Amino acid sequence: xxxxxxxxxxxxxxxxxxxxxxxxxxxxxxxxxxxxxxxxxxxxxxxxxxxxxxxxxxxxxxxxxxxxxxxxxxxxxxxxxxxxxxxxxxxxxxxxxxxxxxxxxxxxxxxxxxxxxxxxxxxxxxxxxxxxxxxxxxxxxxxxxxxxxxxxxxxxxxxxxxxxxxxxxxxxxxxxxxxxxxxxxxxxxxxxxxxxxxxxxxxxxxxxxxxxxxxxxxxxxxxxxxxxxxxxx
Amino acid sequence: xxxxxxxxxxxxxxxxxxxxxxxxxxxxxxxxxxxxxxxxxxxxxxxxxxxxxxxxxxxxxxxxxxxxxxxxxxxxxxxxxxxxxxxxxxxxxxxxxxxxxxxxxxxxxxxxxxxxxxxxxxxxxxxxxxxxxxxxxxxxxxxxxxxxxxxxxxxxxxxxxxxxxxxxxxxxxxxxxxxxxxxxxxxxxxxxxxxxxxxxxxxxxxxxxxxxxxxxxxxxxxxxxx
Amino acid sequence: xxxxxxxxxxxxxxxxxxxxxxxxxxxxxxxxxxxxxxxxxxxxxxxxxxxxxxxxxxxxxxxxxxxxxxxxxxxxxxxxxxxxxxxxxxxxxxxxxxxxxxxxxxxxxxxxxxxxxxxxxxxxxxxxxxxxxxxxxxxxxxxxxxxxxxxxxxxxxxxxxxxxxxxxxxxxxxxxxxxxxxxxxxxxxxxxxxxxxxxxxxxxxxxxxxxxxxxxxxxxxxxxxxxxxxxxxxxxxxxxxxxxxx
Numbered sequence: 001x002x003x004x005x006x007x008x009x010x011x012x013x014x015x016x017x018x019x020x021x022x023x024x025x026x027x028x029x030x031x032x033x034x035x036x037x038x039x040x041x042x043x044x045x046x047x048x049x050x051x052x053x054x055x056x057x058x059x060x061x062x063x064x065x066x067x068x069x070x071x072x073x074x075x076x077x078x079x080x081x082x083x084x085x086x087x088x089x090x091x092x093x094x095x096x097x098x099x100x101x102x103x104x105x106x107x108x109x110x111x112x113x114x115x116x117x118x119x120x121x122x123x124x125x126x127x128x129x130x131x132x133x134x135x136x137x138x139x140x141x142x143x144x145x146x147x148x149x150x151x152x153x154x155x156x157x158x159x160x161x162x163x164x165x166x167x168x169x170x171x172x173x174x175x176x177x178x179x180x181x182x183x184x185x186x187x188x189x190x191x192x193x194x195x196x197x198x199x200x201x202x203x204x205x206x207x208x209x210x211x212x213x214x215x216x217x218x219x220x221x222x223x224x225x226x227x228x229x230x231x232x233x
Numbered sequence: 234x235x236x237x238x239x240x241x242x243x244x245x246x247x248x249x250x251x252x253x254x255x256x257x258x259x260x261x262x263x264x265x266x267x268x269x270x271x272x273x274x275x276x277x278x279x280x281x282x283x284x285x286x287x288x289x290x291x292x293x294x295x296x297x298x299x300x301x302x303x304x305x306x307x308x309x310x311x312x313x314x315x316x317x318x319x320x321x322x323x324x325x326x327x328x329x330x331x332x333x334x335x336x337x338x339x340x341x342x343x344x345x346x347x348x349x350x351x352x353x354x355x356x357x358x359x360x361x362x363x364x365x366x367x368x369x370x371x372x373x374x375x376x377x378x379x380x381x382x383x384x385x386x387x388x389x390x391x392x393x394x395x396x397x398x399x400x401x402x403x404x405x406x407x408x409x410x411x412x413x414x415x416x417x418x419x420x421x422x423x424x425x426x427x428x429x430x431x432x433x434x435x436x437x438x439x440x441x442x443x444x445x446x447x448x449x450x451x452x453x454x455x456x457x458x459x
Numbered sequence: 460x461x462x463x464x465x466x467x468x469x470x471x472x473x474x475x476x477x478x479x480x481x482x483x484x485x486x487x488x489x490x491x492x493x494x495x496x497x498x499x500x501x502x503x504x505x506x507x508x509x510x511x512x513x514x515x516x517x518x519x520x521x522x523x524x525x526x527x528x529x530x531x532x533x534x535x536x537x538x539x540x541x542x543x544x545x546x547x548x549x550x551x552x553x554x555x556x557x558x559x560x561x562x563x564x565x566x567x568x569x570x571x572x573x574x575x576x577x578x579x580x581x582x583x584x585x586x587x588x589x590x591x592x593x594x595x596x597x598x599x600x601x602x603x604x605x606x607x608x609x610x611x612x613x614x615x616x617x618x619x620x621x622x623x624x625x626x627x628x629x630x631x632x633x634x635x636x637x638x639x640x641x642x643x644x645x646x647x648x649x650x651x652x653x654x655x656x657x658x659x660x661x662x663x664x665x666x667x668x669x670x671x672x673x674x675x676x677x678x679x680x681x682x683x684x685x686x687x688x689x690x691x692x693x694x695x696x697x698x699x700x701x702x703x704x705x
Contacts (some may be wrong), residue, residue, distance in 0.1 A: 020611040021695040058321055079322050083315030089251040101243050102323040104236065128254075144319070206702065232639075382624075389617050393607045402603060403621065406596035407628050410635035417639065433638055441631065448627065452620045455540060 008069055009034050009152065009183060010055065015064035017050050017207075024050040026207040027064065032152075035181045037174075039188060039198035041227060048187045048208040052079070052154045055185070078150035080158050084141040088130040092140050095129060098146055103148040119232040120137055120169060135166040142173065154178065155186045159193060171197070191227065195220050203227060237329050244320070244333025246338070248307065252341060258306055259345065262299045266349045269295040270356050289419035292353050293412060296372060296381055300342045301401045304383040307338055308391035318393075321457065331384065331453035335446075339380040346372050356417045359423065367431075368423050374438040375415040378445045382407055385449035389456045411445075468698075469689050472546055475681035480675045487675055494520070497661030505658075516662050518568040520669030522591060523563050528558030528673055529594060532601075533626035536619035546685065548615035551622055552605060553680035555598050557673060562595040590629060592597040597625040604640045619698035 010032040017025040024047045032038065042048050053059040054066060056079050070117050079085075093112055100108030116125050119139040129137060138161045141213070144152065151224050158170055177184055188194040201209035201218060203226075211226065218226065252259060273291040311317035320330050350368060359365065386403045390396040405412070418434035498516040505512035531554040539547035569579040569588065582588055601621055608614035654662070 020609065021691050023695075023699070056322060058318065058357060077322070081315055081318065083318070085315045085319035087247065087251060087310075087316055088314060089254050090247070094250075098247050099323065101320065102240060102320070102325055104324070150369075389621070390604075390607075395607055399604065399607060402600045406593055406600055407624060409593050410628070410631045413639055415636045429639065432480065436636055437638065448624060454623065455616050455620050 007034050008032065010045075011065075011067045011069065012055075013065040013067070015054060015061045015066055016055060017047075017059060018062045023207050025054065025061070028207065028209060030202075030209065030212070032183060034151075035098065036184055037178050037184045037186070037197055037199045038202060039186050039194040039200070040204060041188065041191070041203045042204035042210075044209065046204040049082070049156055049206050050207075051204065052156055052185065052187065055152075056154055076148070076151040078145035078148070078153045079142055080145045080153075080155045082156055082160070084129075084137050085144060086129050086137065086140055089128060091126050091128055092116065092132070092143075095126040095140065096143060099144055100147055105148060111147055115147055119143045119173070134161040135163045138162050139166060139169060142170065146173075149182060153182055153184045155184065157187055157189065159188060159190050167193070191224060192220070195223060236327065240325055240329045241332045241336065243319055244330060245336040248310075248334065248337035249340060251310065258303070259341070262341075263345050263348060264300050265298040265302065266295045266345060267352055269298065270349070270353055274356060286420050286424075287414075288357055289416050292350075292419060293375075293416050295349055295353065296346050297375070297408075297412070298401070299345065300376075300379060300383065301404065302337060302375050303341050303345075304380070304387040304404075305390075305396055305400055306385070307334055307341075308387045312391050315394055317457070327454050328450055330457070331388075331450060334388075335380055335384045335449070338384050339377050342380055343373060343375050346376055355455055364422055364425065368419065370388075370435070371415055371418055371422075371438065374435070374442045378411045378438070378442040379404075379408060381442075381446040381449040385456060388453065411438065411441045414441065466689065466692060469546075469685060469692075473682045473685035473689065474677045476685065480678035480682065483675050483678075487671045490664065490671055493666040494661075494668035497664045502658045502661035503655060511572055511575050514568050514572045516665035517669070518565060518572060519570065519662060520665040522565045522587070523666050524669040524673040525558050525561035525565055525591070527670060528554045528561060528677065529598065529626050529629070532558065532598075532622040532675065536622040536626075539615060539619045540623075543612075544553050545615065545688070547568070548619065548682075549684040549688070550677070550681050551619065552678050553684055555601050555605075555622065556678045556680055559595065559602065561669075561673065562591060562598070565591055566595060582615055584636070584639060586633050586636040590633050593632045594625075594629060597628065597649070598622075601625060 008031045008182065010030075012028060012030045014027040014029055015025055016023065016027050016148065028047075028051065040048055040051070050059060054061055056077050057066070086096070093116065096112035096115060100111055105111050113122075114124075116122050119142060121136060121139055121143065124132065124136055132140065138158065142158065145155075160166060162170060163215050171193065174184065174186075177199060178199075186194060186198065195215070199215050201211060201213055201215055201223070202209060255429055270291065273294075274286075276287075309315070311320070317330075321327070350372060353359070354361075354365070383400070386400055387396075390399045390403070393399055414434045414437040416437065418431055421429045421431045421434070494516065498513050502513070504510060515682065532551045535547045535551035535554065538544070544584065549659070569591075573582055574580050604621055605614065605618050608617060
């Protein structure tokens with residue numbers, strides 16, 4: 001269904017966001033199509049997280065327009081942030097059950113257990129999250145974001161805190177999502193792993209898009225050079 | 234129709250479950266309140282019966298001031314791992330989040346206050362009388378008004394470094410009518426007067442309770458998120 | 460991106476505030492002169508309280524204006540929440556600043572008058588006195604809250620909410636103190652003297668003078684605040700332009 005894949009699900013038109021007098025995003029325009037897997041690179045402070053939060057509709061843009069082509073899109077956004085978004089004093093299962101009920105899942109219990117199995121956390125499901133290792137926590141954060149089977153997944157540096165095993169689980173998960181035709185926007189500093197899965201590459205610098213190309217047009221070897229070129233100006 | 238109620242219940246239940254699992258905070262707040270009762274007791278002669286206006290003031294300091302700690306904690310917890318952000322991401326109205334947090338805070342505070350009330354009656358040698366039962370609705374009304382405004386302001390100061398000092402500074406001036414009504418009504422219970430105004434004070438408390446809860450409910454929309 | 464137009468309109472508004480304040484200067488000086496004449500020469504000396512009662516004209520004038528300032532905070536806060544226009548926030552902040560100064564003057568002139576007349580510095584239990592005191596506390600808390608938040612849209616929103624709640628709290632405080640008073644009878648009534656016609660006229664002029672003074676100060680502060688914001692914006696923008704060039 002190539003036609004379906006090309007249909008845009010999200011459009012940003014000259015979106016700006018200011019914090020006080022400082023710009024985080026400057027007139028950024030972007031169209032995201034269904035099934036795309038976008039890797040978003042950029043130095044610290046480039047506005048990557050702000051962009052994700054704007055898309056998640058947590059931050060209203062100061063100027064410009066944010067448009068979802070299929071409502072209600074707000075519900076089907078999954079978000080993995082720097083922080084785990086988990087309650088440290090609840091168990092893994094309780095966390096997922098709580099969020100499942102917030103998202104009004106028909107059967108939160110089955111969904112929660114399914115996700116725990118998928119992310120290899122079954123054994124730890126009745127442990128309090130405070131006792132988790134950072135890798136387990138990160139995987140549970142992913143489970144939380146995927147729990148309601150979102151159409152659009154926003155990942156903010158999901159590799160940080162993951163050990164080798166965790167990275168592999170994540171990579172497989174991302175491949176699965178790609179196969180399922182989910183749309184993913186991934187922020188990462190990890191150039192190789194980001195490039196491996198994505199279908200489009202964005203580089204954000206000072207709140208503007210410095211690069212927006214399909215993956216095929218860029219070779220992995222060239223990319224690093226392109227990245228540093230565009231970042232250094 | 235019932236979905237908001239269900240979500241509010243879930244949020245409150247989650248908070249109380251965490252509190253129950255981690256009883257330390259409850260005990261700390263309780264101990265702080267108890268300490269206030271004991272310290273003020275030193276202001277009176279050991280042999281003397283202490284009844285009257287002053288001790289109703291002391292009682293209300295012990296009932297409300299420690300509550301500030303809990304209000305700040307309740308949002309601190311949500312900030313720590315970004316869970317407030319998680320709540321905002323979910324298809325949940327901001328006002329439901331408010332009501333959930335508000336309900337949990339109220340249950341917490343009323344549980345502390347129930348125990349403190351008993352400690353007060355014992356420490357200050359209050360003879361058991363049937364009229365003392367009137368203290369229960371007073372504490373409930375004032376506690377709920379306190380938690381409504383407190384939950385709103387706690388959300389407001391949750392990102393500020395000096396929130397622990399800031400919250401009482403914002404909260405108590407606004408709550409002057411509640412405190413005035415509560416202290417004076419308590420005084421009339423402890424020291425019955427012929428032509429009292431007890432009913433008026435309770436009415437005022439009830440009115441404050443409704444007005445503050447409604448106000449905080451409306452205003453919460455504006456104080457969460459960026 | 461916000462264009463030059465927005466900067467221009469901000470600059471124009473700061474200028475308008477300043478100009479309005481300028482227009483009011485002539486009536487302000489005239490009224491202050493008239494109020495001084497009215498309070499110290501025209502109005503007769505009060506028979507019982509003596510000369511000290513003359514502070515009353517400015518005490519009441521300031522109290523009325525302070526209340527007006529907090530009403531402006533309420534209106535501007537509401538306008539901010541509806542329009543999200545920074546101007547309203549700056550107006551509210553300016554009104555709180557001036558209002559707190561005026562309230563401080565009220566709470567200082569009050570005791571000066573009360574001590575010799577009623578033998579107490581502070582007549583607790585009077586609804587007017589208590590409400591003024593609570594207003595003072597609330598809006599000092601407002602200023603502390605304001606200075607604790609980083610300068611962004613969130614700060615304006617929080618301050619608007621707090622200012623509105625603070626103002627709406629006033630009638631409830633008033634009611635509760637009035638009840639408190641009826642229950643515990645207070646022997647002194649702050650306005651317990653007969654006002655002669657001349658005193659009334661002097662009072663009216665003093666109230667008008669204080670209100671105009673308040674308006675001028677709020678306009679000046681608002682204009683100053685808008686200008687300093689503008690300066691910040693321009694500095695940021697010049698950084699932007701340098702960035703774009705190089």
